[in-house]
Structures are given as C-alpha cells and as structure tokens.
Amino acid sequence: MKITFPHMGNMQIAIKALFKELKIETIPPPPVSQRTLELGVKYSPEFACLPLKVNVGNFIEALELGADTIIMAGGWGPCRFGYYAQIERDILNDLGFTFDMVILEAPESRITDLLNQLRLIGEKVSLWQMGKAVNFAWHKLKAVDYWEKCYERYLGPALDKQAVNDLYSRGLQQIDEADCKREVTRRLQKLETEIEQIPRHNKPVLNIGLVGEVYTILEPGTNYNIIRQLGELNVIISRSIYMSDWVNDHLLKGKLIKSNHQHIINCAEPYLNHWVGGHGQETIGYAVDFARQKYDGLIQIGPLTCMPEIVAQSILGKVSTEQGIPCMTMYFDEHSGSAGINTRLEAFIDMLNRKQCQQLMSEGGF
Amino acid sequence: MDFYLGVDIGSVSSNFVLMGSQGEIYKKVYLRTEGNPVRAISTGYSILKKDLTQNQQIKGVGTTGSGRLLAAVMLGADVVKNEITAHAVAASNLYPEVRTIIEIGGQDSKLILLKHGIVHDFAMNTVCAAGTGSFLDQQAARLGVPIEQFGDKALDSSGPVRIAGRCGVFAESDMIHKQQMGYPLEDIVMGSCEALARNYLNNVGKGKKIEEPLVFQGGVAANRGIRKAFEKILGMQVMVPEHHDVMGAIGAAYLAGEVIVHNRQITNFKGDDFVLQGKFSSVSRECNGCANMCEVVCIRRDGEALAYWGDRCKKWENSLQPSSRKTAGEILAI
Numbered sequence: 001m002k003i004t005f006p007h008m009g010n011m012q013i014a015i016k017a018l019f020k021e022l023k024i025e026t027i028p029p030p031p032v033s034q035r036t037l038e039l040g041v042k043y044s045p046e047f048a049c050l051p052l053k054v055n056v057g058n059f060i061e062a063l064e065l066g067a068d069t070i071i072m073a074g075g076w077g078p079c080r081f082g083y084y085a086q087i088e089r090d091i092l093n094d095l096g097f098t099f100d101m102v103i104l105e106a107p108e109s110r111i112t113d114l115l116n117q118l119r120l121i122g123e124k125v126s127l128w129q130m131g132k133a134v135n136f137a138w139h140k141l142k143a144v145d146y147w148e149k150c151y152e153r154y155l156g157p158a159l160d161k162q163a164v165n166d167l168y169s170r171g172l173q174q175i176d177e178a179d180c181k182r183e184v185t186r187r188l189q190k191l192e193t194e195i196e197q198i199p200r201h202n203k204p205v206l207n208i209g210l211v212g213e214v215y216t217i218l219e220p221g222t223n224y225n226i227i228r229q230l231g232e233l234n235v236i237i238s239r240s241i242y243m244s245d246w247v248n249d250h251l252l253k254g255k256l257i258k259s260n261h262q263h264i265i266n267c268a269e270p271y272l273n274h275w276v277g278g279h280g281q282e283t284i285g286y287a288v289d290f291a292r293q294k295y296d297g298l299i300q301i302g303p304l305t306c307m308p309e310i311v312a313q314s315i316l317g318k319v320s321t322e323q324g325i326p327c328m329t330m331y332f333d334e335h336s337g338s339a340g341i342n343t344r345l346e347a348f349i350d351m352l353n354r355k356q357c358q359q360l361m362s363e364g365g366f
Numbered sequence: 367m368d369f370y371l372g373v374d375i376g377s378v379s380s381n382f383v384l385m386g387s388q389g390e391i392y393k394k395v396y397l398r399t400e401g402n403p404v405r406a407i408s409t410g411y412s413i414l415k416k417d418l419t420q421n422q423q424i425k426g427v428g429t430t431g432s433g434r435l436l437a438a439v440m441l442g443a444d445v446v447k448n449e450i451t452a453h454a455v456a457a458s459n460l461y462p463e464v465r466t467i468i469e470i471g472g473q474d475s476k477l478i479l480l481k482h483g484i485v486h487d488f489a490m491n492t493v494c495a496a497g498t499g500s501f502l503d504q505q506a507a508r509l510g511v512p513i514e515q516f517g518d519k520a521l522d523s524s525g526p527v528r529i530a531g532r533c534g535v536f537a538e539s540d541m542i543h544k545q546q547m548g549y550p551l552e553d554i555v556m557g558s559c560e561a562l563a564r565n566y567l568n569n570v571g572k573g574k575k576i577e578e579p580l581v582f583q584g585g586v587a588a589n590r591g592i593r594k595a596f597e598k599i600l601g602m603q604v605m606v607p608e609h610h611d612v613m614g615a616i617g618a619a620y621l622a623g624e625v626i627v628h629n630r631q632i633t634n635f636k637g638d639d640f641v642l643q644g645k646f647s648s649v650s651r652e653c654n655g656c657a658n659m660c661e662v663v664c665i666r667r668d669g670e671a672l673a674y675w676g677d678r679c680k681k682w683e684n685s686l687q688p689s690s691r692k693t694a695g696e697i698l699a700i
Contacts, residue, residue, distance in 0.1 A: 033659055317573065358482070
C-alpha cells in the first residue's frame, strides 16, 4: 500500500512521520506547482474553489508516481469542503485511476474512533502503536508550527531576508528528517537560536494579522507566498490559524489540546453570532482579537467564491470602523500574474507606514 | 533648470512627465503601451527628451504602474512606488483638501479615501475588468465611435437607456439588444457610461463612504459621459484635474523629488546613452530547476542581463553580480 494525501502547507512533515511509524509507505505529491494547478483546473468543475483544484492536481501527480491510496479529510456544514473528498474520488475515477480513498471524518464522540479509522488503514497495528505514532506526528506538527511562527516573527525585522528564507527551508528539512521526539526538540531549539542571531534593520516594522480561509492561509502555493512577500516588506505576521489548530479543531473536535477557540468565538460577538461554515466566524473573531491587541492592520484572504469568507468580508467593514483597524481583503484564484497582488500588498503597507509616521508626528515623536 | 521625471507604465497606457522643482508640468507624454512596455519606455523617453537643452538636467526619476520595475531597471529610478500612493500624492498636492479619489485606468480601477492628505483606505477592482477603460475601449470600437468622442457622444443623450453593468459580457449583450430595439446611439452610449459608474461604485466602492472634495482621474476621466454619470449618481461635484491622464506619473515625479531633496541624494538615472543607445529586450522562459517551473523574465541590454524576476526561489535574481545586481526586493526597498 502506498499512501498519498493532499498538500496543505507543511502538513506533509507530520503525515510522513505518522505513516513511517506505522511502517506504511507514503508517496507525497510533488510540491504545488504550475503543473499541479493546470491539471487541477483542467479536470475540476470550473466553479469549484481553488483548494479543490489544487487537491485534484496533487492527487493526479501522486497517482502518476505510483500511489494507490488517498487519505483525505472530511468535513461538515455549509462550506463546500465537506463534499470535496467525494467529488475528488469521482473525478479521479472518471479519469480511469484505480485507488482506494480513506476519508477521515471528525469523530462524534471519542478520540479512539479516529484512531480506529486510522488503524483500519494499516495492518496488524495495535491501538498502542497507533497512539505512539499519532503522538510523534503531533509533536512534529507542533514543531513545524513553532518554526513557522519563528519565521513569521523574524523575517520582517531581518536585514538579510534571504538568510532567513534559507534558514527556514533548512529548518523544515531538519524537522522532517528528525527521527524521534527528542531529536525534533533539540533541532528546533538550535534553529531558534540561529534565527534569533540574524542581524536586524532599524526601519519601522508593522504588525499585521492574517485572517481568512484555512487552506489559503496554510498553503503558500495558493497564496503567492503572501507571508514571505509581507516579510520582505518588513512586516511581522500573525496568522489566525496554524496546522495544529486545524487538526485539533477540525479532525479532533478540540479534544487534544485546550484551544482559544471559545475565546475567539466570543470575540466575534456582536458582529457575527452564528456559525456560517468554514472559518467565517473565526475570521471575525480574530479580526476583533487582533484589533484589541493593537495590530497595525489586517489582511483577509480566501479562495474566490468562498462563501464563509464572503459573509465575513461583508461584516469586516463594520469591525474595521468600530475597532479602528484597517482591513484589506484579497481573493485568490488561478491567476499567474503576481503584479496585482504585489501592488495591493505594497499599497496597503505603504498606507499603514504613512499613517504610523503621521501618528508619531502628531504625538510629538519627532 | 532641474527636472524630475515621473513614469507610469500601465497595462494600456504609458505616461511620462517632466516636472519642475515647484511642481509645474513642463512636458507630458501619453502613449499606448500596446503590449510592449520596453518599446514604450524608450519611445516615451526619447519624445520627452527632444526639447531638453544641455543645461536642463534630470535630477530624479520615479516610476509607478504595473511596469514600474521594468521602467526602474531601464531608466535607473530613485523611487519605485505602487499606483495607489502615486495617485494619492499627485492629487493631494493639487488639491490639499481632497477626501476621495476615483481613478479608472485600463485594467484597474481604484478608490482612494484620504484623511489629512494621507491615504486612509483604498480599494481596487478585484477580479473583473467590467468597470474599466478596456471595456469602454472595446465597446467604442464595436459601436464605431472613436474612444476620444465616446464621452461627448454620451452628452448628447436626453434619456439614457438602462444597461446592466454587473458583468462586461452581460453589459455587451444588453447593449446589442438595445441597439436592435432601435434606441438612439447616444442613449446607449450614455447608458453604458452610467452602467460603468454604477458597477464601479458597487464593485470597488462597496459601501465605502465617499466624501467631497472628490477628484476623478486616470485615462477614463477624459470621458465626460462618465464624469456626468458619477455626478448624477453621487450627487456631488466631480473635479477632473488638467493632467488627469498622467496623474500617476506626476505622483511618481513628486515622490522622486521628495526622496532626492530629503536624502540629499544623487539620482540613479542612467542617462541618455544608456536608455537611447542600448537595445533592450525581455526574454521569458520556464525555469526547470524545480517543480515550481516559474516563468522567469530576464531584462537585457545589448545582451547583458540587467535584472531577473518571477523566480520564487530568487535563484536567478541573485545570480547577477552584486555590483549590477538589482533584485525586485531591493528595487522596492529604495
């Protein structure tokens, strides 16, 4: 059995670790590229949102490399994501591929249900072994999240952006290659000291919160690497979602770690009091939360036609005025020119910088 | 006498201005980019340059527009800025009290809201070009009205017809339908102007608070029909500056002046020989270094590579010698 899965940021590091512990071979799809997108666009319904197209591209490329089992997450609610796996299976079947598809659904009651779902994939694996594998994968997932946070914090203030970018990719590779929990932690600590030592510039640095649809936030291949682009414009980014949060809230129903999810939902009041599918309510909640923490600005991103984000977008204007935080919304779709994205980001950052300057001057800072 | 050169390379037009140190416009050039920005930049510069005498010098260069990086490399820019900032700077120098700027260009339309002379909020059209100049261009060509006369034709209308402005394709079929119903041309033209204005306010404006004084600029501001449509829909006075078509370039020139004077800096301007003697070319090819297969663009002058962009890993950008190296990041950081 050769397992593959869709890409979502650096999630593959944890998934590979999980299946390696279970002694199951994995064939990760090649990184999201122009070809991935072309394949996805060619074989997906035209009106589907971008993540589905990227998934389909990922699967085709992985099946071409010899994968025979696809693992995909399920979902529920008004967001189309819940129906992705079924649609993808039909598309691939119609294309003549033979494969098995395992859809991981969030357990209604106990965490052991999910472990059992996973156990069905492997053969002769005890529940204990399963638990150990999940534990290791979870550790890697948290390590990757931590490393991503370091990157987002240090790229903006760094003098030599290339050095941070190089260290970041090297770090991911090191975490990927580590073979036990202790080794992961050791490497991560070393990486953090290294990234702290990269010289910084003394130009103004902005703090921006990135909110919106989970896949677009996590997968740089669908957001034109917005985090790197912002970092190179001297911005420190805080994301509303990290992979471990998504796994915890979406697949494990918040059972693994205590999350701040309830706090965020409370923040969304009174702007959006109902769950609207996807992360619409979270987008509003985080917007308010970031505003209260005195962030300089907010960027909302999502795939074009994303319903939950459209709902959130129409409310963000009010949040922006009442909480006093500038917001910009960007939708991504198949679009090869990055000029429009650069211009919007640059203009937004420019606006925030000039505002900050004016504020400092009026406070007598100069 | 000293001049600042402002260059705005857009999707449809390429604009150049020579501005004196007091903000007076000495000369302006408005060209169609025609899909060849490299040619547009050298042609534009040579036209602008023609009447300059020996002791009239260019003290600073600013570039903006979607081709700003290209122009920066070919001319040697002191400042490279996005269109939003450039347009806002130009308008607020001309009208210090301005609160709202409506800018409609070839493929982009923007709404810029200012407070105390700085950008407070802005919006750009997201995915559809229905409310922009390209659409008008296309419709003018289809109706056989030269684009320069399109707006005046609209003013002849006594009762504009209702055209759906939600989508360029629907608008076109609506217009064809109205033509076949026998409505007079000027009413259809005015109807399309109103459709464009409504589409702009819905699509770009999206409920943002539009306040007076309001300035309308960009290539489309030449169209008096659109101006009238905005006045009618908003119930406000719409001001169109004299050099509305080159406001981006004016803003870039102002910003160049600001940088040069403020930092007491000598311009990076490459000079006549570099711009006019050399043969510039841009080559694009797919990089096969990894699965990303980025489309890498190389700008060459007489075969020598000046700049690369488009590669996500920056392998090509960084491949140039450090002395001549100009990465997109560095250019933007000026």
